[in-house]
Structure formats: C-alpha cells, structure tokens
Amino acid sequence: MNLIDFELRGDFIPLDALLKATAVAHSGGAAKTLVADGQVQVDGQPESRKTCKIRAGQEVVVEAAHVRIRVHAPPL
Numbered sequence: 001m002n003l004i005d006f007e008l009r010g011d012f013i014p015l016d017a018l019l020k021a022t023a024v025a026h027s028g029g030a031a032k033t034l035v036a037d038g039q040v041q042v043d044g045q046p047e048s049r050k051t052c053k054i055r056a057g058q059e060v061v062v063e064a065a066h067v068r069i070r071v072h073a074p075p076l
Contacts (some may be wrong), residue, residue, distance in 0.1 A: 006069050015035060015053075017031075024065050056072055
C-alpha cells in the first residue's frame with residue numbers, strides 16, 4: 001500500500017478535494033464516485049459523505065487504489 005503524507009493549508013479539506021489533490025482520483029467526479037461506491041475509509045470507518053471535512057491527524061484509505069493518506073497540520 002502506498003503512503004501519501006498530505007499537509008493541510010487550512011483547518012480542513014473536503015474528502016473529494018483531498019482525493020483529487022493527492023492524485024488518487026483524476027477528477028472531482030472520479031473522487032465522488034470512489035466515495036459513493038464505498039471504496040473510501042476515514043480513520044478505519046467507511047465514509048459515504050463526499051465532502052466530509054478531513055482534518056489534521058486523520059487517515060484516509062482507498063483500498064482499490066492501494067493508497068493510505070495521512071493528513072498533517074502545516075508547520076507553525
């Protein structure tokens with residue numbers, strides 16, 4: 001499984017935007033499809049909300065893409 005470390009630029013990022021920003025999905029529509037198809041987990045739990053807020057310290061897994069995304073706060 002590939003590990004991606006993602007640094008936030010604000011307080012949160014919507015889930016679909018995170019998938020697109022990390023190139024797990026090639027477009028916003030593809031990201032929304034991944035979520036709608038039940039292929040995304042947030043902190044070990046299935047996530048069906050396409051625009052749920054992902055914050056620092058959370059982990060997103062997309063099994064179909066063999067990707068784990070760890071979300072970090074920006075350095076102070």
